[in-house]
Amino acid sequence: DPSADVLGLPDGVKTVFLDVPGLGMIIFTCILGQLTTQVNASHCMIDTINNYFALFTLYTTMVVEFSGIMHASYLIQNILSGISGKPIMTNEEPRTGFTFAFFWGRVVMSVAILSFCMAATLVALFNGQTSISTKYPSITPGISVFLFSFFMAIVGMLEGMQIAFFAVAKLPANERGTSFFGRKTCELLFKGNGENLPGFMIGRQLTVVASFFLVGSITSMNIVPGTGENIFGVSDSAQTFLNYGFQGAVITTILASISWQLAASAFPIAFLNNPVTYILLCVALFLEFTGLCSGAWV
Structure with a gap:
């Protein structure tokens, strides 16, 4: 509610920090939820994993992987x-017999789940049944789909860049880039002494978190179960589950x-x-230069 009082802040500040793009929650999540832990882990590797919560986290991720949801x-x-x-x-x-069948069976299941999630999300976007369409009716379904694809691509590029940068870090300088932009990027x-690599990691994290928040707001459904508007006619309980954003997480x-x-x-x-x-x-380094996430070093 834009009219709600929050610490007496002006409407413009509330819009930026709490509404669009939700900068307050983005910075909060980025610093306390990710960067602080990563910085501490880089200096105290053994201490970071020498606790039951780390073990619980490991087992949780192993269960998710074993379930096959992400096997696509x-x-x-x-x-x-x-x-x-x-x-x-x-x-x-090498996988043989039951192991082979079990693995590829989960792959097929995962592809089916991913296909359903994509179909449900696109139908909701085109039907105006997502949070962004309700909150900002001026945004057309076509623009919503474009924004969804755009921010997905931004996240993907930043995820890939991280892998590519570390992959070429060990190569000789003359082998790191074979084009004008490749050489400019490496330079x-x-x-x-490579001081821009940590800076990129911080700026990248901020950009990824912001993009994930925006994708989440674009893909989250706001269909009220029991109104006859459920996606693909699924049950009310299934629609309630989809409203939590499971499909966006998978995609x-x-x-x-x-x-x-x-x-x-x-x-x-x-x-x-x-x-x-x-x-x-350049964008990631600029965001790091602004100091928005410098609190992670405290």
């Missing part, structure tokens, strides 16, 4: 491996994060040669 990523990994000609490095034994990133994790990381690991030089990479690097 493995299909993408195999496709990119075939295209690039690079074998997949693994310590696992800026590895300038001096962004697979298509805006893991897929781009896999692509960057297979084609790191291609990422460096992309002019968008240089532009996003």
Whole structure:
């Protein structure tokens, strides 16, 4: 509610920090939810994992992976491996029999889940059944789809850039970029003693968090169960579950994060040669220069 009083702040400040783009929550999440932990872990690696919460987190992620919800990523990994000609490095034994069937069965299930999530999200966007359409009716469905794709691509590029930068860090300087923008990117990133690499990581994190928040607001459904407007006629309980944003989490994790990381690991030089990479690097370094997330170093 724009008219609500928040610490006596002016309406313009409330709009920027609490409404669009929600800068307050973005900075809060970025510093306390990510950067602070990463900074501490970089200095105290053993202490970070030497506790039961770290063990609980590990087991939780293993359960999610075992469930197969994200196994579509493995299909993408195999496709990119075939295209690039690079074998997949693994310590696992070759899958045979039940293990083979169980693995690819989960891949098929994951692709089906991802397809449903994409279809449900696009239908909701075109029907104006998302939070952004309700809150800002002037934004047309076409613009909503464009913004959804745009911020997904931004997240994907930044995720891939992180992988590509570390992949080429060990290469000689003359092999890091094979085009004008590739060389410009490497010159800026590895300038001096490489001080811009940590700066990129901070600016990148802020940009990724902001993009995720925006994608979440674009894809979250606001359909009231029981009104006969459920997506694809699903049950009211299923619609209630979708309203929590599960479909957005699946889409962004697979298509805006893991897929781009896999692509960057297979084609790191291609990422460096992309002019968008240089532009996003400059944006990330500028955001770090502003000091918005410098509190993470305290």
